[in-house]
Amino acid sequence: MEYNFREIEKKWQAYWHENKTFKAENPPSPFQGEGRAEVKPKYYVLDMFPYPSGAGLHVGHPLGYIASDIFARYKRLKGFNVLHPMGYDSFGLPAEQYAIQTGQHPDITTKTNIARYREQLDKIGFSFDWDREVRTSDPNYYKWTQWIFIQLFNSWYNPETNKAESIDTLTEKFRNASISFGDGRVKDFDSLSEKEKSDLLLNYRLAYLSDTMVNWCPQLGTVLANEEVKEGVSERGGYPVERKLMKQWSLRITAYAERLLKDLDGIDWTESIKEAQRNWIGKSEGTSLKFYLSPNPSGNQRAEVIEVFTTRPDTIFGVSFVTLAPEHDLVKQLTTEEHKKEIEEYITFAKNRSERERMADVKKITGVFTGSYAIHPFTGKQIPIWIGDYVLLGYGTGAVMAVPGHDSRDYAFAKHFNLPIIEVVAGGDISKESYDAKEGKLVNSDFLNGLEVKAAIKKAIAVIEEKELGKGKTNFRLRDAVFGRQRYWGEPIPVYYENGIPKVLNENELPLVLPEVDKYLPTESGEPPLARAKDWKYKDKFEYEHSTMPGWAGSSWYFLRYMDPKNEKTFVSKEAVDYWQNVDLYIGGAEHATGHLLYVRFWTKFLNDLGLIPVTEPAKKLINQGMIQGVSEYILELLIEPKQSAHYDTLKRDLILRIKKDGVIINEVFKKYGVPHQHIYISADCNLEFEFFDKIENCVIGTNKKAGYADVNFIVNSVLNIELWQMAEPIYKPILICDEAFWHWERKSWTNHERTNDLDRYKFKTRPEIEKMSKSKLNVVSPDDRHYGDFIIAGIIEQHGADCLRLYEMFLGPLELSKPWNTNGISGVSNFIRKLWRLYHNGEALNVSNEPATKPELKVLHKTIKKIVHDIENFSFNTSVSNFMICVNELTELKCNKREIVEPLAIIIAPYAPHIAEELWQELGHTDSITYATFPEFKEEYLVESAFNYPISFNGKTRFFQEYDLALPKEDIEKEVLTLEQTQKYLEGKTPKKVIVVHNKIVNIVV
RNA sequence: GCCCAGUUGGCGGAAUUGGUAGACGCGCUGGUCUCAAACACCAGUGAGAAAUCGUGCCGGUUCGACUCCGGCACUGGGUACCA
Incomplete structure (x- = not known):
């Protein structure tokens, strides 16, 4: 009998649910059960909160959940008390947008979506402790937010x-x-x-x-x-x-800001996330500096000083103007009468320029002179004051000392407005571009001359502080x-x-x-x-207050609530948080690098400051899973390019579609009887030409091809399954055209008009492209069945089972890499599961012997244990699937069905394929769940070899192999190798310059 | 522009971190079984007739480089006038 995954997976999902198999003790009572002496160490595995979208779960979502689930299950087998919860970040825009359109309360939409998510999650066999589920939109939860x-x-x-x-x-x-x-x-x-x-x-x-x-x-x-x-x-x-x-x-x-930056060093997160946070926080050290204003010609009362922030006080002698942000407080006072109109116009312009426009023309330089001057603090020279929107009010003091010689933005501004450019650091060619590097000796700089940049910065700050012109200061980009x-x-x-x-x-x-x-x-x-x-x-x-909190409010502390989700007295009890501390392993997408992951760190530090929690960081280790991209399929639609004449309404005309090949009309049977919604599609590999012909006017009307999306669920290898496509989501009277055939949808079936006997050419093709999976691109593949009215497109779970989905998603490649979804290799994983089953069975019956295992069998098992442990602990789940395949292949080869081997095998595979593992475990005679079995211990002794098959290489290229006893000393191996006939052949009569023997690794002969 | 990843057969990807490049799987080819197909099983599969050549490109270190160093190209992601 073949392995019946449908029945078995359902059975164990029900079992886990009924027995609350994955319930985490909180904290585990040492008195629970007589003689339970040791308290299990805790381990907290968390997935990033999902937003329950209306589209349901697609195959990309579970990638991280599967990885974390494997880890959680592994830790349970290793004797940890594992907290592995799941819940929903259920406030958010889509449900509200839907409410605006339909009037349906977002709470109802959200609940429906959550139910669908839960149904899908359950089908994959996750080991979540559902008693701890939280929802941010639940008043019992947001009370604490x-x-x-x-x-x-x-x-x-x-x-x-x-x-x-x-x-x-x-x-x-x-x-x-x-x-x-x-x-x-x-x-x-x-x-x-x-x-x-x-x-x-x-x-x-x-x-x-x-x-x-x-x-x-x-x-x-x-x-x-x-x-x-x-x-x-x-x-x-x-x-x-x-x-x-x-x-x-x-x-x-x-x-x-400072603490968020500094504490990054102490957490085991991916370098790219830490780097993104560092950039977002954007610490820069510099100094403030006062520029006194030149006497005001109009004599009006006004401020006396402009303060700027600079990280390059060493370039102070290169200042040739000062630029203020257009919104800067002093602009009004500094604007002289003659420049007033211009300045006001510019401020209006800058204000109305949207972010997007500013983004679009970063290179466009704009600015206006105010008419006023400042005095250079060291040279006493007059320096013009400008305003420009490249200076941001929100950063530093909203004013910069412009050093065009050594700052590319100032340089561009100076070039554009013809302002002087002074070189103060040697090393570049300022006639061509600014020299921004912090390297070189100072020139034209009075007391700084001859100093290296770093020393010059120090000296400049010292002098500025001494003269009370400013102070060393740190600025952050973070808002x-x-x-x-x-x-x-x-x-x-x-x-x-x-x-x-x-x-x-x-x-x-x-x-x-x-x-x-x-x-x-x-x-x-x-x-x-x-x-x-x-x-x-x-x-x-x-x-x-009439505004509400942003989407990230509830997710900034949810990791704490899972520790104590039902507590009505406090957001989390002291006992619970003292026990669980923080997340040991956090898995989620990299898209939250500067949003959620920064806020949750901020809230954690704040709650710690108030003495409410004992930790300063939410997660010790963070892993980012890659995105599973979709393969979108584009379908070409033929459109009528309407005639220029205003009175001409193509849609109401009877038109003939002429199909041409190499300029010759080969068909003109299609008429378009003024049907506005009729669609004509062209296969992606079609080389025909088309034109619409108007009989009445006796003229040709142009055509236009537009690419739209076709639902990938009806497409295999870019070939459209036209039957399903039209049955599931009918389009009005569509016509499909290929090089050698076309189809007509009439009376609920396709009529085929072929011009060839070559059946292979009947395929209607679409054009694939890798894009993000999204509903609008029709490229979403869900793990389970998809319903189109009465039609069902079978999902992987229904076709191959949840264990297969879990293994396949892991097998696809390294967890953190993005990759497009394709199911090409799934049969290999499916075969593996069946092969695993056959290892324990002979036909219908379990076939496991109690004989002691042989040495080679034990070697296979322990080699596998070693590799799997290494893989799991390094989050290399793809290679562990390979290693299971190798193990099962080798045991099958050895015809091994010894309990001593296959029982531990069931345990090590349980985190990956829990359903089949549970079933095997039960058949092996166990009455409890495999979840809390003991992970088998690796024993080096079974892997010890007495000999090694040395690769013999010449100048680093392996040519042949020779086995030697491991006890044989290097010198003897060298001697032996040189006497070999094959060695002589590769030496071609020459004397080897050198022979390198690396014990248990390689022999290399240098010729 | 800057920052971070990545680039290995027809494809997804391995390589114990400097020591047999291409594990495992897909696909493909041939075979066994079958009336036939599916399943399963067996064999082969980087290129080349071969010597040999092969991990994006150029150079370096080394007995030995996918791995380390210098330079470049391309792909993906993030970021954007932050003084």
Whole structure:
């Protein structure tokens, strides 16, 4: 009997579910069961939170889950208490967009999608502890997300202790101090009004409300965080994004910049992710520097100094102008009467230039002279002050000292506006381009002359500080994170406004439940959807905050909630977090490098500062799985290129499609009876020419070919299965054209008009291309059955089983590499599973003997154990599948069915193919699950060899082999080898210059 | 532009980290079984008639390089005026 995966997989999935096989003890009670002396060590394996999208799971999603599941199961076999949970990041835009279109509450959409995800996940046989499932959109969960927000609001970052503290410690500091305001007023803290106090403290709170330059996306009707904007458009949907000043809730992540950077060194994450975070944080060390302003010709009262930030104070003598950001505070004051008009026009221009435009023409240099001058701090020369949008207000001081000789942007600006370029570091050719390298000796630089750049920077800072012109300073590229979204489907921010003062809810008033609204759209006045909620006021009096939290709020701490998911008293109990600490292995996509992975580190550090958790990092080890790309299939459609005449309506005409070959009409049978929706498709390998002919007007109308997507589920090797394609998703009267044949869809069947007997040429071809898997590209392959009305396209699980899917996804290649999905090799894995089954069976019956194993059999087993352990611990899952294949091949060869061999084999393969392993385990006479069996110990003694077959090489090229006893000393091997007949042949009578013998490795003869 | 990966047969990919390049699987070819097919099993399969040549290209270190060093090209991903 063949292995019946359908029945067996179902059986074990039900067993695991009923017996809660994967339930993790929390923490394991040492008293559980008499005499249980040792407490198992813990191990936490986590997958990145999935967003339950309506498209369901595709074959790419489980890649990481399979890898982590193998690791979790392996750790259980190794005697660990494993926490391996799963849940859903269930707030998010798609469900809300769907709600806007259909009116269906996003909660219903989300629940349906989750049910579908769960069904798919269950089919793959994951060992999740489902009792710990969390959903971010569940009030029992987001209650604590809101609670953490309140803690952020009630905290400030104390630079002296270098950690977050209660805001009360800051109020205490202020108590006896006087506060100076921007407008020059000075007041005692105690005499401030409540509003003034609130405003003051908002400047310090880690969650704060302020006027912030935000990425506004009009189409989505919301602001976006920096990492949600890709190339000037929104990451989701691809809508344009513009800069806008808005009052917004933000989180002061910048306070943690230094720690987020430094602690990267202590965690075992991939270098590329760490590098991405380092770049995103963007630390640069330099100095601030004051430029005093030249006397004002108009004599008006104005500021006296411009402060710039520079990392190259050594180039101070190369400064030939100063550039301010167009939005800089001083611009207005510095603009002289004659330049006023120009400056104002430029500011308007710069403001309206969207991010995308700026992105598109980075090379375009724009800027205007203000008319004012600053004084060079060392030479006393007058330096013109310009504004230019290459200077960003948000970075440094929003002003730069331009050194065109040694900064490419300043260089471009200077060239464009014909400003002087001065060389101060020797080594480049500044007549051609700027010399940006930090190498070379200083020239034209007074007291810095002759110094190397590094020394010059030091000296320059020292002199600047001595003359009190500025101070050594560190800047970060990292911006505070905008935390409010003008959307419905998110956590309500637990804030209300009393007389314009933002106040947080009391902890016992949580959760602040998301209210019902009539529509999921902004109000007429542009308020977010929550403003639609009826009678939704704090104590029936005060307005609640109307924006909701961003998608990443709930995922910034979920790893903690899994430790203690049902706790109603606190977000995670001290006992639970003290036991589980943090994630030992985190697996997920690299796309979260600067978003989720930065925020979760930030929240972890914050919660640690408050003494709520014992760890400062969320995950010790992080592995990024590669993306499984889709193979999109393009189908060519023939369109009518309408005639130029305005009165001519092609769609209402009767047209003849002429098919030509080498300019000769070979067919013109197709008529297009004014049918607007009829589609004509052309095979990708078709060499025919086409034209539409209008009989009435007696003229030819042009054609146009457009490539669209065809659903890959009806395509095998770029050949369209026209039958399925049309049955599953009917298109109105389509026509398909190949070189030698065409098809007509009439009365629910294809009529074939062939012009050849060569059946192979009947294939209708599409053009494949590797692209990201997405619903819109029709290239999504799901692991299980796909339904098209009554039609079902069988999925891998139904065709080959879950174990096969698991093994195949691993077999495809290294986990972290991206690769396109193809099922070409799946039969090999499927065969392997059957072969494994046959090793234990003879026909129907189990056929395992209790005889002691032979030496070669033990050698095969232990060789495999050694390799598999090495592979798992190095996350090299693809090679372990190969090693299982080799093992089973060799045991089959040896006709081995000894219990001593096949029983341990079932255990080591169990993490990879758990269903078949459970079944074999049971047949072998065990009554409990294989999950908690003991991983067999590797014994070197079985691998010890007495001889080695040495490759004999000449000048590094292997020519033949010779076996020698391992005990034989090097000298003797050398002697023996040289006497061999074959050696003489390759020596061709010459004397070897040198003979290298590496014990147990190789013999190399140098001729 | 900058940063990070990667480039090995017809294809996916191995190579214990400097020691037999191409494991394992797919595909292909031939054979056994079958009326036939599928399954299964057996043999072969980098190129070349051979000597030999072969890990993107050029050079170097070494007895020996897919592996280390220098330079270049291409592919994929990230990032973008950060002073």
